[in-house]
Amino acid sequence: MQDTPVPPVGRFAPSPSGPLHFGSVVAAVGSYLSARAAGGRWLLRIEDVDAPRSVPGAGEGIVRTLARLGFEWDGPLVWQHERLPDYAEALAVLRARNRVYGCACTRKMLAGAPRAADGSARYPGTCRTGLPAGQAARAWRFAVAPGVVRFVDRVQGEMAEDVAADVGDFVLLRADGLYAYQLAVVVDDAAAGVTEVVRGIDLLPSTARQIALQAALDIPTPRYAHLPVVVDAYGQKLSKQSLARAVDGLPDGQVLFDALCCLGQAPPAELAGAPVAHIWPWALAHWSLEAVPRTAAVHARRDYDR
Missing domain, CATH: 3.40.50.620 (HUPs)
Incomplete structure (x- = not known):
């Protein structure tokens, strides 16, 4: 049956x-x-x-x-x-699992870094092993696990991205105290029980990052279709x-x-x-x-x- x-x-x-x-x-x-x-x-x-x-x-x-x-x-x-308390709770879970760390880098310091697919700076891991002497954390970054994230997009076909290599550790809590889009959307979709995400292809570069976050938070990954x-x-x-x-x-x-x-x-x-x-x-x-x-x-x- x-x-x-x-x-x-x-x-x-x-x-x-x-x-x-x-x-x-x-x-x-x-x-x-x-x-x-x-x-x-x-x-x-x-x-x-x-x-x-x-x-x-x-x-x-x-x-x-x-x-x-x-x-x-x-x-x-x-x-x-x-929904800010929900984002804070998710960040606390990641912190307890040693999947986030404080970062002292400024935009000026990363101005010369290579670019990721969405135009953001590809983070070189400057603060991954600890803050430079005398500097305080300005933002909190997600410690991306090594390996390729693969998924099948229902419109665009098979996709694969090595987030660690192509993007690096990305920001979850910004220096201005605001939660980043990547964390908020993952938490919101999970809380609402979303099973499919159908959106524009301009957001395709975010998908592998969001799947990596979902895995770190032990929440389901929806099906994706990028129009x-x-x-x-x-x-x-x-x-x-x-x-x-x-x-x-x-x-x-x-x-x-x-x-x-x-x-x-x-x-x-x-x-x-x-x-x-x-x-x-x-x-x-x-x-x-x-x-x-x-x-x-x-x-x-x-x-x-x-």
């Missing part, structure tokens, strides 16, 4: 550094349909742990935009700023940093239809510009992760960059 498949738990976790843009809508649609089409749950979390980058009111605006586009989430909305990001006519990723236009004010049906096109779902032309209440049933009935382009980037059907 075969076991009954367990419905997945997915999530969307935008950062409130500005209003929701089309690239984020595409990621939200992909994560939503992956969970919902399989009879699963979909959660919403606002990742505001990086307080200096959070724009006042942006989180609330993102929530309103998602609701207007027809997204429905399960359970309460989660804000990372309310292509949306780029403008010049090949630049749509993002808040590139001043991508907010989808607020654009026709909701147009935005949702175009997102499905970017995800390779080929919605019928008669749905273009239809009310979102008409588009979602078709999208749920026809969702196919296998149809998502196995590429790093896709172009939108129209101009969403300004």
